[in-house]
Amino acid sequence: MRGLLAGLMAFGAYFFVQAAVFHLVKISRRAVALVGLWGACLPVYGLVYAALPDDREVWPAALAAPSDVVTLLCGGLLYFFLFMGYAQFFYMAESSVGIRTMVELAAQGERGLSLEELTKRYRYEWMLDRRLDRLIHAGYLVEEDGWYRTTARGRLSAAVLAWSKSLLRLGLGG
Amino acid sequence: MLKGLILALCGFVLFLVVHVLVFRVYAPRLRFMAMFRIAVVTSLMLVVLHRSTPPDLGFLPSQYTGAGWAVDLLNGLLVFTFLFVGYCMFYFLVDRGFSGRMMIEIETSPDRQLRAGDVAARYSIEMVLQRRLGEMLEIGRIVERDGRYVNTPKGNAAAAMFAFVKKFLQLGEGG
Numbered sequence: 001m002r003g004l005l006a007g008l009m010a011f012g013a014y015f016f017v018q019a020a021v022f023h024l025v026k027i028s029r030r031a032v033a034l035v036g037l038w039g040a041c042l043p044v045y046g047l048v049y050a051a052l053p054d055d056r057e058v059w060p061a062a063l064a065a066p067s068d069v070v071t072l073l074c075g076g077l078l079y080f081f082l083f084m085g086y087a088q089f090f091y092m093a094e095s096s097v098g099i100r101t102m103v104e105l106a107a108q109g110e111r112g113l114s115l116e117e118l119t120k121r122y123r124y125e126w127m128l129d130r131r132l133d134r135l136i137h138a139g140y141l142v143e144e145d146g147w148y149r150t151t152a153r154g155r156l157s158a159a160v161l162a163w164s165k166s167l168l169r170l171g172l173g174g
Numbered sequence: 175m176l177k178g179l180i181l182a183l184c185g186f187v188l189f190l191v192v193h194v195l196v197f198r199v200y201a202p203r204l205r206f207m208a209m210f211r212i213a214v215v216t217s218l219m220l221v222v223l224h225r226s227t228p229p230d231l232g233f234l235p236s237q238y239t240g241a242g243w244a245v246d247l248l249n250g251l252l253v254f255t256f257l258f259v260g261y262c263m264f265y266f267l268v269d270r271g272f273s274g275r276m277m278i279e280i281e282t283s284p285d286r287q288l289r290a291g292d293v294a295a296r297y298s299i300e301m302v303l304q305r306r307l308g309e310m311l312e313i314g315r316i317v318e319r320d321g322r323y324v325n326t327p328k329g330n331a332a333a334a335m336f337a338f339v340k341k342f343l344q345l346g347e348g349g
Binding site: 004019027030059060061062063066070074077078082084085087090093094096097098099100105106108112114115118119124125127128134141146150157158159162165167169170 | 243266281322
């Protein structure tokens, strides 16, 4: 339990620090901030782990694990996995078209919106440009005179995505 | 704690195999629900396997078998759950990823290059929204009345929660 509790508490600390930073400061490079803060809070995991007592002193036998390297790694793994799960939630809130649609519909109450009305609320050009800029920044695309081309990294990613879509029979998607 | 980890990894591989087979053979309509059900059944199998096998699984070194059964099982289930969550991230990227679709469109264009306007022409906002609306209708987040889309209580609750998160974390309108 020592490793799991330390991982959980370290993630709790990360969560509050990240929420406070994003709430107080308008951040443009969000991915860098998310990962940077996670890395900065990693020592918290080590400190909490060191501060917690050995399992055998506080937990019944079924819940006690020896304080060995596996326990330490399992707690670290939990800290990592919780971050990954949170990142998924974060990007859903930040970028999901479906979530934005529900927020738009909620503002209209029982009247709702038609597809045409909903379409007008989106700045599609801005949505596309934002994604294209991110892909360039991450090294997947290059832009030259308004033309976008994939880099070697982008080609590999496109091939993996296309293959996965085909394997799972997902259609074109997007 | 190694037993739980090994069983979680084996369970995840089993989940992947069954998931691919089900998607290839049956092409389920409610895809995420199908994935979720496979994951739940696999995690139940993990519990049964964990309780019915020896702590060393017949081959683990004795120094790694000292953990209590409950913490080992809890750890294994957590690892399996988060592997599933991580895979969901990849799955949604493949299935719904807007950026991924743009890269595929660019890569499959005759000259392997497109302008922003070409991408918009190949994948319009109407197509993007229609797909999302269809999915949200299927999972009961919205309903359609006389050509207008309205949130259900479930949709309103999700919208309120995400609107708060967007505002609190200063994420902008998004989408």
